[in-house]
Amino acid sequence: MKKLIVQKYGGSSVANEQRIINVAKRIIEYKKKGYKVVVVVSALGDTTDELIKLAYSINKEPPEREMDMLLATGEQVSIALLAMAIHRLGFEAISFTGQQGGIITDRTHTKARIIKINARRIKEELNKDKIVIVAGFQGITKEEDITTLGRGGSDLTAVALAKVLKADFCEIYSDVEGIYTADPRIVPNAKKIDCISYDEMLEMASLGAQIMQARSVEVAKKFNVIIHTRSSFSKKRGTIIYKGGKKKMEDVVVRAVTLTKNEAKITICDVPDKPGLAAKIFSSISQGGINVDMIVQNTSRNRITDISFTVQKDNLNKALRITNEISKKIGAGEVFAESNIARVSIVGVGMRSHPGVAAKMFEALADKNINIEMISTSDISISCIIKKKYIVAAARAIHDKFGLGGKK
Amino acid sequence: MKKLIVQKYGGSSVANEQRIINVAKRIIEYKKKGYKVVVVVSALGDTTDELIKLAYSINKEPPEREMDMLLATGEQVSIALLAMAIHRLGFEAISFTGQQGGIITDRTHTKARIIKINARRIKEELNKDKIVIVAGFQGITKEEDITTLGRGGSDLTAVALAKVLKADFCEIYSDVEGIYTADPRIVPNAKKIDCISYDEMLEMASLGAQIMQARSVEVAKKFNVIIHTRSSFSKKRGTIIYKGGKKKMEDVVVRAVTLTKNEAKITICDVPDKPGLAAKIFSSISQGGINVDMIVQNTSRNRITDISFTVQKDNLNKALRITNEISKKIGAGEVFAESNIARVSIVGVGMRSHPGVAAKMFEALADKNINIEMISTSDISISCIIKKKYIVAAARAIHDKFGLGGKK
Numbered sequence: 001m002k003k004l005i006v007q008k009y010g011g012s013s014v015a016n017e018q019r020i021i022n023v024a025k026r027i028i029e030y031k032k033k034g035y036k037v038v039v040v041v042s043a044l045g046d047t048t049d050e051l052i053k054l055a056y057s058i059n060k061e062p063p064e065r066e067m068d069m070l071l072a073t074g075e076q077v078s079i080a081l082l083a084m085a086i087h088r089l090g091f092e093a094i095s096f097t098g099q100q101g102g103i104i105t106d107r108t109h110t111k112a113r114i115i116k117i118n119a120r121r122i123k124e125e126l127n128k129d130k131i132v133i134v135a136g137f138q139g140i141t142k143e144e145d146i147t148t149l150g151r152g153g154s155d156l157t158a159v160a161l162a163k164v165l166k167a168d169f170c171e172i173y174s175d176v177e178g179i180y181t182a183d184p185r186i187v188p189n190a191k192k193i194d195c196i197s198y199d200e201m202l203e204m205a206s207l208g209a210q211i212m213q214a215r216s217v218e219v220a221k222k223f224n225v226i227i228h229t230r231s232s233f234s235k236k237r238g239t240i241i242y243k244g245g246k247k248k249m250e251d252v253v254v255r256a257v258t259l260t261k262n263e264a265k266i267t268i269c270d271v272p273d274k275p276g277l278a279a280k281i282f283s284s285i286s287q288g289g290i291n292v293d294m295i296v297q298n299t300s301r302n303r304i305t306d307i308s309f310t311v312q313k314d315n316l317n318k319a320l321r322i323t324n325e326i327s328k329k330i331g332a333g334e335v336f337a338e339s340n341i342a343r344v345s346i347v348g349v350g351m352r353s354h355p356g357v358a359a360k361m362f363e364a365l366a367d368k369n370i371n372i373e374m375i376s377t378s379d380i381s382i383s384c385i386i387k388k389k390y391i392v393a394a395a396r397a398i399h400d401k402f403g404l405g406g407k408k
Numbered sequence: 409m410k411k412l413i414v415q416k417y418g419g420s421s422v423a424n425e426q427r428i429i430n431v432a433k434r435i436i437e438y439k440k441k442g443y444k445v446v447v448v449v450s451a452l453g454d455t456t457d458e459l460i461k462l463a464y465s466i467n468k469e470p471p472e473r474e475m476d477m478l479l480a481t482g483e484q485v486s487i488a489l490l491a492m493a494i495h496r497l498g499f500e501a502i503s504f505t506g507q508q509g510g511i512i513t514d515r516t517h518t519k520a521r522i523i524k525i526n527a528r529r530i531k532e533e534l535n536k537d538k539i540v541i542v543a544g545f546q547g548i549t550k551e552e553d554i555t556t557l558g559r560g561g562s563d564l565t566a567v568a569l570a571k572v573l574k575a576d577f578c579e580i581y582s583d584v585e586g587i588y589t590a591d592p593r594i595v596p597n598a599k600k601i602d603c604i605s606y607d608e609m610l611e612m613a614s615l616g617a618q619i620m621q622a623r624s625v626e627v628a629k630k631f632n633v634i635i636h637t638r639s640s641f642s643k644k645r646g647t648i649i650y651k652g653g654k655k656k657m658e659d660v661v662v663r664a665v666t667l668t669k670n671e672a673k674i675t676i677c678d679v680p681d682k683p684g685l686a687a688k689i690f691s692s693i694s695q696g697g698i699n700v701d702m703i704v705q706n707t708s709r710n711r712i713t714d715i716s717f718t719v720q721k722d723n724l725n726k727a728l729r730i731t732n733e734i735s736k737k738i739g740a741g742e743v744f745a746e747s748n749i750a751r752v753s754i755v756g757v758g759m760r761s762h763p764g765v766a767a768k769m770f771e772a773l774a775d776k777n778i779n780i781e782m783i784s785t786s787d788i789s790i791s792c793i794i795k796k797k798y799i800v801a802a803a804r805a806i807h808d809k810f811g812l813g814g815k816k
Contacts, residue, residue: 055492095477099552
């Protein structure tokens with residue numbers, strides 16, 4: 001039986017006509033080698049951001065169903081153009097929207113979850129020897145409403161398809177050559193990592209490494225889909241993401257430094273120190289469909305306390321509105337928002353069993369006179385919220401402190 | 409029971425954010441008056457042309473299924489943004505793609521025909537008191553492939569919906585105030601026509617008046633849908649298109665001058681003068697899905713003849729390829745194409761019963777020293793193919809000759 005490969009190309013890989021042609025050529029190489037090829041594509045270049053901007057210029061709180069209707073067009077353009085490019089090179093390809101690809105999701109617009117994939121049409125066309133191109137990032141509810149899977153959702157489409165189609169492997173193409181010990185644009189001596197475990201990748205993805213969407217790594221882990229993340233601009237081997245070899249993991253304490261700038265902090269002042277109020281606040285916010293990330297509650301003085309938490313910047317307006325309402329309801333004080341913040345994190349399975357890692361990270365920041373506003377830790381990561389303007393200095397200092405850099 | 413209105417807004421009516429908001433306001437006016445409102449929208453501004461250009465930059469003969477996949481995104485953007493604009497103004501709206509609107513078509517990609525409309529979801533949402541916005545120009549086959557209805561197909565969507573929903577009337581909004589005796593950008597003293605018959609409108613539309621797509625006028629005629637074509641930038645009454653009052657029609661001989669520049673001429677030289685060859689040529693071309701418009705065959709000399717015909721410029725490459733093949737097969741000579749041509753036409757039901765109309769038109773051209781390359785006539789129109797560079801002079805001369813102009 002023919003081997004089957006799922007390839008996903010990110011927006012920068014198809015940002016202009018020449019790049020689309022190049023991607024078509026790379027796809028055809030695999031086809032010529034005898035593979036069945038399923039391709040998942042993102043929207044061209046910055047299309048999604050431009051569409052979001054357009055939406056906000058018309059309505060500052062656009063209905064989410066309509067937002068999905070709008071955003072799904074980005075990938076629909078890509079799949080059509082890529083199919084045209086493949087045809088031009090003399091091979092047969094057919095493009096599918098999320099709906100046509102059978103990607104059934106729940107109804108959580110703008111961050112829907114895949115319920116199942118009816119891959120009937122995809123399989124039919126593969127059996128006709130066609131290259132099948134599926135729009136990433138989008139799906140359809142049972143009621144036939146268009147949904148999107150959230151930022152980086154095309155990765156999820158690719159991994160889920162790899163699972164359902166029993167692909168031999170899943171390649172995730174972007175404009176970088178793999179996973180690095182830090183973002184090389186920010187930390188110039190960052191090194192490429194050859195292999196990384198799902199758990200570490202998961203932590204990195206959720207902490208700002210923009211190579212892979214966190215949910216897609218979760219799904220890959222769950223179904224043991226081996227991912228090769230690599231560059232569409234070179235033939236070099238990238239980074240393999242897999243369940244991980246234990247031995248190797250223990251050698252290294254900290255694997256990478258990540259950062260994120262898309263969070264904002266909300267503080268509710270003077271929350272009465274009564275049981276159940278925190279629960280009330282955060283259940284209201286989560287009912288609004290907003291994920292809260294870090295939460296910090298200061299020790300109470302005079303039976304009142306301040307509660308701070310971070311949310312994605314996209315959700316700041318909505319979160320603020322909800323927080324203001326709930327604050328009034330529970331008799332708390334003013335609500336402040338701050339969006340000039342950033343998060344710097346270190347990730348590594350090894351750090352579990354090594355004491356002093358956190359202290360070393362805080363030292364690196366202290367050495368540069370950078371104040372820490374919030375701290376959060378997990379099994380395999382430590383994150384600090386700092387002022388946004390210090391983020392580059394912070395990332396470099398920590399990367400150096402743990403000796404992650406290459407020689408060059 | 410509430411009155412139901414179908415409104416269609418063309419690309420220029422929604423070309424930017426402010427215009428989208430203005431359209432939303434106009435829609436809400438009708439909603440406030442108690443109407444059920446169904447809105448059909450075209451792609452923003454020149455989106456469709458830009459998408460076509462993009463496609464051709466990648467593949468000079470893009471597969472038509474993929475072309476439809478690409479073009480359908482234009483209207484999907486419009487419906488989402490318009491729904492967002494209506495929400496911002498405090499009213500409930502829901503957008504539907506062609507598929508969601510139940511617009512089922514045949515499989516003739518890029519110029520599909522509507523087979524039926526399953527208006528279930530539209531009716532459901534109207535009954536929930538929502539404004540329903542449907543993407544114009546697009547539909548879906550039974551196999552769930554996306555199709556488009558051809559240039560101006562949004563008009564067809566609107567008229568077909570007006571029929572199926574038993575709308576009280578159908579408004580077609582564009583950037584002009586109605587139907588004119590000639591394109592006012594070309595013939596400055598052109599006058600607005602208050603009422604016009606389906607037949608005259610049909611002829612004008614197929615002869616280049618860009619207000620209404622010909623097929624949508626056909627459908628309107630078939631089902632007696634009364635159309636009000638008007639400007640989205642003013643409150644003025646536009647032109648009513650209806651079955652026509654006979655008396656009024658006979659008063660006027662020529663109603664309007666139209667022109668079109670999107671045709672190209674193909675000539676096959678030295679076609680053997682044998683029965684059946686013309687049929688062979690034109691059945692091959694129509695099997696390629698290409699509509700031929702004018703056909704001229706010169707008197708044969710030495711048992712060979714030249715055959716010329718016109719096709720839409722979009723189809724020129726494909727038509728040329730087919731024509732070259734068939735020419736070889738039937739032993740004809742060289743094939744030439746000319747795209748520097750234009751067509752000027754006069755339209756009017758009255759001309760049937762008035763002799764000398766054609767002569768008067770040819771005189772107007774002769775007065776300006778304009779050579780006629782091809783002539784075609786119908787019951788209610790006469791068309792001449794001339795060099796493109798003379799088209800403005802020709803339109804003005806004919807408009808004057810028949811005294812169609814206003815005073816100003």
